[in-house]
Amino acid sequence: MEGFENDLKKVISLEERAKMKASLQELEYNKYSKKRNRSYLFVAASIAVLISFIGYSLIVNQKTSTDDLYAEYFESYRNVIQPITRGVESKNNSTKAFEAYEKGNYKKASTLLIKAYSEDKNNAYLLYQGISFLQLNNSDKAIEVLNKQLEITDKFNIKTHWYLALAYLKNNEVIKAKKSLEKVLDSSGDYKKQEAKSILRNLN
Template identity: 35%
Template structure:
């Protein structure tokens, strides 16, 4: 019985009872076959763990082509082992780096993001909400972020005060909507108002969350080189990213 076909059917769980017995006998009696079997099994596991279906399919196609061309008759067996081992090592490194980076950017954002406090119209206990502007900031303080966004957008349309862009972006970040937050923060940067430096910090965080590491690092380097808002935090975050 074709040995490669046995391995292939084992990996895809299609062995008959008779084929399973033949495989077991080979594993016990042939050390070279057993080594090849273990390598291909490990590679198959890595491909599944990484979750790259296209890579997995390419490997399946490679296996099928290998069977058709009787690869073992024309190439030394050690070459097959080397190829499989390199694939295992390479894919393992890729998987670890990819998943670590993906996880760490989300974690770093979560560790550093706090919606900026309301310093425009702080709401005092017992104070009446007697204007649309106060209503907007009251919603923000109560963490009713979607309602705050709607109110801030209305007030920005009415007054063109740029701080509404800043606070609307903060509300979007609190809701996990980084794309809208980035659009608003980039727009806010053009005004260079009293919230300009704070806006740069939140824009760097938004880029980080959105996996745009180059833009995030560029901004953080500029912030850390200044004496402005959160310049020390920017240095710490840069070290964590690198």
């Protein structure tokens, strides 16, 4: 009987040990799982922060598009060639051209400026033709006319370089646009120098 009791105690003791071991293993597993989950959460959070930072950096450092630069800086040059007298009927093509130009009728202005230029070869007409073509979204024609204006040196050349740069921007011809902007910066006057610097910063 005593031997049976001893064997029973041994069996109970082994069962208790097995239960205790199982409890300890379960506790250890839970602790490891929590630690592992925390590690996963930390890694996931770190990746999310990194992606956000990269995205923000790309947005901040993204260069302004040439179309945006063109839209921001383009505006027509004022009429300094042919003063318009209100109430007086226009007689010649030059007066009619600048009258149309001031009214924003750039299609009519470009046609009349071509006629005016054929009559007296005033090189300034080419500048206003180029601007009119830009207003009509015909940057290729504007480039052609503005480059023609630059064949003869006169006081309008720097303004022509400015509008030529904008026309090249419109065509996404960045290298040519930079060259024209550098001509503006190299000029003796102040015409559009700050604007040229600003555009070049965006292009570089």
